[in-house]
Amino acid sequence: MGKRTTKKGARPAPLTADRLRAGWPGPADTRIRLARAQDAEAADTLLATAGVGLIPALRSAIEDGTAASLLLEGLGGTTSTFFHTAARAFVTQPMPESMSGISLPLVAVDQEDRVVGVLSDTAPGTIINMAMEQGYEPPKALAMGVAVAKVHGLAVAETARRQGLAAALLKRACQVYDQLGYLLIYGSYETDRDLAAFYTRCGYTVLDAGQGVSLQRIDIPFGVHAGPHEHVFTRWRPRR
DSSP states (O other), X not given: OOOOOOOTTOOOOOOOHHHHHHOEEEGGXXXXXXXXXXXXXXXXXXXXXXXXXXXXXXXXHHHHTOTTHHHHHHHTSOHHHHHHHHHHHHHHSOXXXXXXXXXXXXXXXXXXXXXXXXXXXXXXXXXXXHHHHTTOOHHHHHGGGGTEEEEEEEEEOGGGOSSSHHHHHHHHHHHHHHHTTOOEEEEEEETTSOOHHHHHHTTOEEOOTTOOEEOGGGTOSSEEOOOTTEEEEEEEOOOO
């Protein structure tokens, strides 16, 4: 039989909730997957080395198994059903629970299932708060969290660095968000950290220090601001 080939430009098979939970093979004999209850403390501790830490409500959601619940449900349907399911949750659930449901905590674990890398992608709290300050009702403000995600924190254990784990974590998160129809992933870092080349290689656009990003192109009437010693990096949804 001839070799099976993939057509140029063919889309990968859709992700499933089971795949996100079970994970994918990662660099250096690791596995990248959704964070589980037993990962919470190690992930929080590792993120703290990058100056952040898990958002408390998200850590609680990881521990009780509800983190990314809306994203997991969305992977089983279409972008339309995901938006409708999330919209219902925003009306019926407390805000911290809703925000944890659309957050994506990923870990890289070694062969002994120890956390050696962590990515905390969250609902865009700053954008949601700005929306409410401008008069948006909480459910409408939360709805911006199904269009925009924030890279809240990214860290790799010192013994596991320079093996591509950070890039692999970002890549898997992008796959999830692309399938669910997200329009923008963004984050920021202080200018004293030399991360521009890394985020550029990972497909992000790194803005000049102090430069914010307008959200007008996705019909959000304000933007993300940056301090004078802060770089914002962005990844807009690729055109189909």
